[in-house]
Each structure stands twice: as C-alpha cells, then as structure tokens.
Amino acid sequence: MGLFKEFKDDFSQAVNELVPGDVPEKEVEPKAQTADNLVVDTIGENVDVASELSKLDGLLEHVEEQPQETTVPRPTPSENFAEHTINTQKEEQIPQMNDIPQPVNTQPVNTQPVNNNVLSGDVQDETSVITASTVLTGDLQSSGSFDIQGTINGNVMCNGKIVVTGTVNGNTNSSEFFADVAKVEGEIVSTGTVKIGAGSVIIGNISASSAVIAGAVKGDIDVQGPVVVDTSAVIMGNIKSRSVQINNGAVIEGFCSQTYADIDVQGLFEGK
16 A cells, blocks of 8 residues: 555656646755656646546545455365375275185084994093082993092993992993992993992892892892892892892892803703
C-alpha cells in the first residue's frame, strides 16, 4: 500500500508543476533524479486533474477492499501416483493367512495292528505296586508282576506273579498267585502255584498246577498237581486234583476227587 501512496503523491506533484498559475512564482529547487521520484511526462496540457485523482482514489479503495486469498497447494499427479504405489507395496508385503506355508507331516503312518496280548511275551523283571490308598477301576495288564495293596475293580493279567494284600473285584490270570489277608471276588487262573494264606477270603473258582489253601475258599478247586489243605482252611466246594493232603482241623464241604492220579482206581476193583 505504501507504493500506491507514493505514486499518488508524486503524480499530484507532477500535475501541479505542469498546470500554470497553480504554483506561486518562485524557483523550485531541483530534486535528485532517483528511482522513487522519477516521473515521466506523458500527460498533455488538457488533462482533467480532478477526475484523474478520483479515479486513482477509487483504484486504491478497490485494492484495499479486495481480500487476500489463501492458496492450498494441491498434490501433483506424480505425488498421487507415488503415494498409491507405496500403499500398494505395503499391502503386498503383508502375508495372508492362506499364503503362509503349513508344515507337512512326512512321518510314515503306522498301519500295523496293535498287539494287546501282553501275556504272549516273556516275563519282565519288574513289579507294579498298587498302594493301599489307591482305588483303580478297569482292567490291568503287564508283562511283569503286580503287588496289589489297594483296591482293583477289574480284571488283572500279567506274565509274572500277582501278590494281593488288598482287594480285587475281578478275575486274575498269572504265572503265580499269592493272597495274604486279602479279599478276591473272581476266578483265579494260574499256570503255576496258587497260595491262599490265612485270613484271606476267595469267592470264585481256582485253576492251577498246584495249590496250598490256608484261608477260606467258596468255589471249586481244579488243580493238575497236589493240593494241600491246611489246618485253618475252610473250603465250600469240590476239589479235583492229582493228590490231596488234608491237615487236622481243616473244614471241607464238598467232594474230593483225585481224577488226575496215575492209579487206575476202576481197574483195581474189576478183577475182584
């Protein structure tokens, strides 16, 4: 705005100098010719000074009233293209869940049948102990031996020896069987010797190669070898064996038959 005011002042001064009679007759000191006060005489003598000044004032007012516009820089097409390219590259760098390679199981699948018959192998030198406070429900199998001090509700099979000082509610199958102050409700099958100690109660049949009975047995006894019935024994059932030894004081309610003996009993009486 200062440029227009200086221009207006210089223009008015120049017009006054050109118009005769408006300025008193005196010498005007010459001004230094500078870029600020240098005025070119392009106005003729017949100029309406008042109209020209009014036009100049109107022009100044128009410039003062015109608001300044704030220009916001707009991104160029090249900047838009660069930003779009960067965003596209970022999206391509993010892996999708379906694109992640999954591990492949290369191990061969075992299609052979599982052998559940643990009694077919050799006897292992190990003993599984079922403690007195343990109660198990279900069948037990082992290639070794069992020491049952707790309670088993199920069948027990092993290649070794079964020692019961607790309770077994189920059948047993082993190479040897020994019960000491125990309770067994089920069939006892053994390929070796069965020993029923004093204070034990057996409810079920007994099959073995030999047997020693000192406790109470309710069931039939089928033994291929000898049977020893001790003084404290109580047997309610039939006994089939090769031989039998009944000690004084034993109680037997049933038949005793030595069907596996080497003697031909029927032949001894046919010739008589």
